[in-house]
Amino acid sequence: MSANAETWGAPPAEWTRSHLLGLETLSREEIILLLDTAERFRREILEDPRGTGRKIPLLTGRTIVNLFFENSTRTKTSFGLAGRRLGADVVDFAAATSSLSKGETIIDTAQNILAMGVDGVVIRHGCPGTPHILAQRLDRCSVLNAGDGTHEHPTQALLDILTIRRRFGRVEGLTVALVGDIAHSRTARSDIYGLKKLGANVIVCGPSTLVSQCWEKLGVEYSYSLDSILPRVDVFNLLRIQFERQVVRPFPSIREYALLYAMNAQRLAACKKDVLIIAPGPINRGVEITPEVADGPQSAILDQVTNGVAVRMAALWLTISAGQKNSN
Amino acid sequence: MKDLFLENARVIDPAAGLDRKANILIRAGKIAAVDPAEAPADAERLDLSGRIAAPGLIDLHVHLRQPGGEEDETIESGTLAAVAGGFTSIACCPNTQPPLDTQASVELVRQLALRARHCRVYPLCCISKNREGNELAELGVLFAAGAAGCTDDGAPVADAELMRRAMEYTLMFDKPVLSHAESLPLDKGGVMHEGLVSLELGLRGMPAAAEDIMVSRDIHLAEITGARLHVMHVSTAGAVAAIRRAKERGVKLSAEVTPHHLTLTDESLRSFDSNFKMNPPLRSARHVEACIEGLRDGTIDAIATDHAPHAREKKIRAINVAPFGIIGLETALPLMIEKFIDSGLLTWPQLIEKMSLNPSRILGIGKGTLAVGADADVTVIDPEAEWTLTEETIHSKSCNTPWLGRSFKGRAVMTIVEGEVRYKI
Numbered sequence: 001m002s003a004n005a006e007t008w009g010a011p012p013a014e015w016t017r018s019h020l021l022g023l024e025t026l027s028r029e030e031i032i033l034l035l036d037t038a039e040r041f042r043r044e045i046l047e048d049p050r051g052t053g054r055k056i057p058l059l060t061g062r063t064i065v066n067l068f069f070e071n072s073t074r075t076k077t078s079f080g081l082a083g084r085r086l087g088a089d090v091v092d093f094a095a096a097t098s099s100l101s102k103g104e105t106i107i108d109t110a111q112n113i114l115a116m117g118v119d120g121v122v123i124r125h126g127c128p129g130t131p132h133i134l135a136q137r138l139d140r141c142s143v144l145n146a147g148d149g150t151h152e153h154p155t156q157a158l159l160d161i162l163t164i165r166r167r168f169g170r171v172e173g174l175t176v177a178l179v180g181d182i183a184h185s186r187t188a189r190s191d192i193y194g195l196k197k198l199g200a201n202v203i204v205c206g207p208s209t210l211v212s213q214c215w216e217k218l219g220v221e222y223s224y225s226l227d228s229i230l231p232r233v234d235v236f237n238l239l240r241i242q243f244e245r246q247v248v249r250p251f252p253s254i255r256e257y258a259l260l261y262a263m264n265a266q267r268l269a270a271c272k273k274d275v276l277i278i279a280p281g282p283i284n285r286g287v288e289i290t291p292e293v294a295d296g297p298q299s300a301i302l303d304q305v306t307n308g309v310a311v312r313m314a315a316l317w318l319t320i321s322a323g324q325k326n327s328n
Numbered sequence: 329m330k331d332l333f334l335e336n337a338r339v340i341d342p343a344a345g346l347d348r349k350a351n352i353l354i355r356a357g358k359i360a361a362v363d364p365a366e367a368p369a370d371a372e373r374l375d376l377s378g379r380i381a382a383p384g385l386i387d388l389h390v391h392l393r394q395p396g397g398e399e400d401e402t403i404e405s406g407t408l409a410a411v412a413g414g415f416t417s418i419a420c421c422p423n424t425q426p427p428l429d430t431q432a433s434v435e436l437v438r439q440l441a442l443r444a445r446h447c448r449v450y451p452l453c454c455i456s457k458n459r460e461g462n463e464l465a466e467l468g469v470l471f472a473a474g475a476a477g478c479t480d481d482g483a484p485v486a487d488a489e490l491m492r493r494a495m496e497y498t499l500m501f502d503k504p505v506l507s508h509a510e511s512l513p514l515d516k517g518g519v520m521h522e523g524l525v526s527l528e529l530g531l532r533g534m535p536a537a538a539e540d541i542m543v544s545r546d547i548h549l550a551e552i553t554g555a556r557l558h559v560m561h562v563s564t565a566g567a568v569a570a571i572r573r574a575k576e577r578g579v580k581l582s583a584e585v586t587p588h589h590l591t592l593t594d595e596s597l598r599s600f601d602s603n604f605k606m607n608p609p610l611r612s613a614r615h616v617e618a619c620i621e622g623l624r625d626g627t628i629d630a631i632a633t634d635h636a637p638h639a640r641e642k643k644i645r646a647i648n649v650a651p652f653g654i655i656g657l658e659t660a661l662p663l664m665i666e667k668f669i670d671s672g673l674l675t676w677p678q679l680i681e682k683m684s685l686n687p688s689r690i691l692g693i694g695k696g697t698l699a700v701g702a703d704a705d706v707t708v709i710d711p712e713a714e715w716t717l718t719e720e721t722i723h724s725k726s727c728n729t730p731w732l733g734r735s736f737k738g739r740a741v742m743t744i745v746e747g748e749v750r751y752k753i
Contacts, residue, residue, distance in 0.1 A: 105644050127646035128530045129600025149648065151530035189530055214527050247517040247532070
């Protein structure tokens with residue numbers, strides 16, 4: 001038996017956006033609303049206190065397309081699961097990228113989607129801004145950004161922040177360090193926008209070829225030395241080195257990177273007692289994180305995955321409901 | 329051909345220091361008289377009250393795409409766009425398919441331009457064979473065939489020794505070497521200017537240093553060779569400063585800047601609209617200010633459009649794979665009127681100089697004046713004409729411009745080439 005859509009209530013009127021493109025454009029209040037909604041989905045549906053089958057039919061009869069132009073396992077599965085837990089039909093659209101100068105464009109894809117009568121599109125694309133262009137063309141269909149190149153990955157940041165908030169009970173005043181390949185990380189950008197809006201201090205840390213000093217202009221501290229920041233950080237988010245996006249190799253060897261930046265037991269010992277370790281995954285064990293840390297008590301990597309489903313349920317429900325309201 | 333008698337225009341001829349109401353008589357494709365006592369009885373009289381008659385505008389930097397890129401532009405459509413924008417002469421780039429590195433291809437472009445009969449076309453030929461940067465193209469043959477200068481344009485000669493040899497070799501022909509100054513390794517994979525905006529948007533940056541380095545290299549090569557170096561589309565404060573210093577110490581060089589680098593910044597990219605993707609990229613406000621100052625103080629000699637048509641299906645692709653560039657022939661003059669005349673940053677004679685006389689001097693084609701005996705290439709400007717740019721008003725085959733839907737005040741309303749009215753609204 002499913003949870004009751006009647007008792008769940010209508011989507012909050014304060015939420016008016018039919019698309020979720022990034023956290024840079026959201027207000028602090030909108031981010032909190034997303035987090036609160038996700039928290040409720042996690043507690044009342046995913047943790048299944050009343051044996052409701054972990055489902056709630058809030059988007060029954062709605063169709064969501066997963067449009068992934070880049071490889072993904074967990075984000076695609078997480079969005080798919082979130083849609084199904086809301087009672088929607090979820091379809092995967094196999095999309096191949098092409099570097100030809102001509103061929104199907106994102107505009108063609110948008111028109112195809114419109115013609116299919118879809119309510120929500122979850123898009124991942126290698127080029128920054130593609131979800132934004134798509135959203136301009138789709139007025140009766142919600143667009144959710146599941147990662148656009150090295151620009152934003154809003155649901156990943158929301159699940160990071162939800163994980164942090166659940167552990168500490170707050171975000172404001174915490175010091176969060178993003179470690180690794182900041183230059184090529186869309187998660188880093190969304191984390192920065194979201195965390196700053198909620199009052200956290202953010203440090204970006206990694207090799208100088210991957211950490212721009214320009215971040216300072218956006219109110220973010222930068223550091224090249226992981227060892228020097230260990231004692232004052234509440235949360236470490238260990239980002240993957242994105243070899244596939246790098247035009248020139250930014251450091252001499254993986255060995256040297258790991259020596260300088262891998263979170264291992266020795267470094268963990270220099271951290272605060274209640275430090276939280278998160279990572280967007282897939283993790284490279286032995287590069288940015290060693291197994292004893294990844295699987296240890298400070299790690300919330302698996303908790304993040306559960307929060308991911310809750311965050312995506314919130315994002316899908318709020319945007320698709322708002323889209324429906326806007327088009328009425 | 330009938331004589332033309334242009335009456336009552338404000339005649340601006342920077343070469344002659346002329347800026348007053350005057351009448352002009354055109355006969356047999358030449359300026360026959362300025363302020364003749366009276367018009368010949370059989371002349372066609374054109375009343376240009378309230379308008380400016382200027383020496384025909386000259387665009388140093390146009391991509392006509394033909395041969396090979398006819399889906400983007402043809403010589404017919406590109407030269408029509410030129411006269412519609414007030415240009416009577418244009419220089420076109422050799423990055424066609426095949427590139428302009430043979431006598432046959434240079435002659436083809438000239439023949440097609442003559443057939444189109446809109447504006448004059450001065451082909452620029454390649455520096456190196458197939459624009460590969462390995463060995464010199466047959467520059468002597470190409471100049472003899474009518475090439476006005478040489479450039480490898482968007483495939484800049486990376487080998488400094490080859491560039492030096494090209495400069496030395498052009499000395500005996502007295503032709504300019506035009507440099508698209510860019511260090512390709514620094515810009516590899518780049519989409520926009522490297523700065524705070526590129527960092528925020530996650531779009532790969534193209535640092536100002538990529539331009540500064542090559543401008544400096546080419547200046548030093550021009551200095552030791554004595555060649556006529558022309559720096560194309562200057563966009564950085566560093567390049568402006570380097571050119572200024574070089575001119576001060578007497579290096580023979582000239583430079584151009586595009587209307588878009590004078591009016592837009594990298595902030596535009598926040599829209600993710602590929603019509604803001606250019607090479608060189610739109611820079612930050614600091615660089616734009618430096619270009620404006622460089623144009624005002626004469627460091628930068630000329631305004632050139634870098635008219636770069638791309639068919640819709642190419643330009644609407646995702647911004648990281650869409651081609652660089654926008655069309656510019658039909659918006660250059662209106663944009664520059666708005667930017668410089670309306671604000672008082674430049675006088676009309678100064679603007680005309682930078683869009684006609686100076687480009688002519690750079691190309692060495694003896695134009696840019698309304699003196700008696702000169703070729704009768706005249707642009708008639710209505711500074712008050714109000715109009716809106718739409719796909720329907722564009723004569724170019726492509727519509728890749730960020731100014732669609734924008735209203736302007738001022739434009740060319742008549743373009744006379746070789747004493748013949750080739751465009752008129």
